[in-house]
Amino acid sequence: GGDITEFLTFRILPFPNFVSIVPDISRTQFKQILERTVSADTDPTTGALIAEGRFAQVAGFTIVYDPAQTAQTVDDDTGDVLSAGSRVRDVVLDDGTVIVADGAVIDGPALNIATIDFLARGGDAYPYAGAPFTAVGVTYQQALRNYVQNALAGVVTAGDYPKGGEGRITVPTS
16 A cells, blocks of 8 residues: 555564574474464454464465464463463465364474564563574564565565465454
8 A cells, every 4th residue: 555665664573573493393383383373362242363462474374273262371471381272273384285284283394484583582472492593684674675675576566465464364264
């Protein structure tokens, strides 16, 4: 709905977080991390998640979650998972690799995750459990700016990036 400026990228991503790589995350831990992102309380009228900062922005996979299922609970001080949660129903990588099917983790090799250092350190009580990570020296604002300028040649279309990320994060219909 208008021009994207470098200033706008700072408004979208105002914190000085660095893009980071967390290698060798088991599929079970990856599901725990995704359970955290969909663990917010739901609106009693609509069943929709109540917006909170911890809801992840995802790429490289699709996720189906059911807000009617049990939410994960985490000790906000330690990041320890107190109850696993069962909202994450399906996770499929863009290459077709199934990570979670009907709520069950599918055996397979560990994953390398790109995230921000704040979350990798356990911010917002994300259960990375002290996993080692490497910050790549680029803030997420710089990464967004570089992507828009270089990969997209400065043009972001609603067709390529629909409002709300339709298709990447979905809720099953009755």
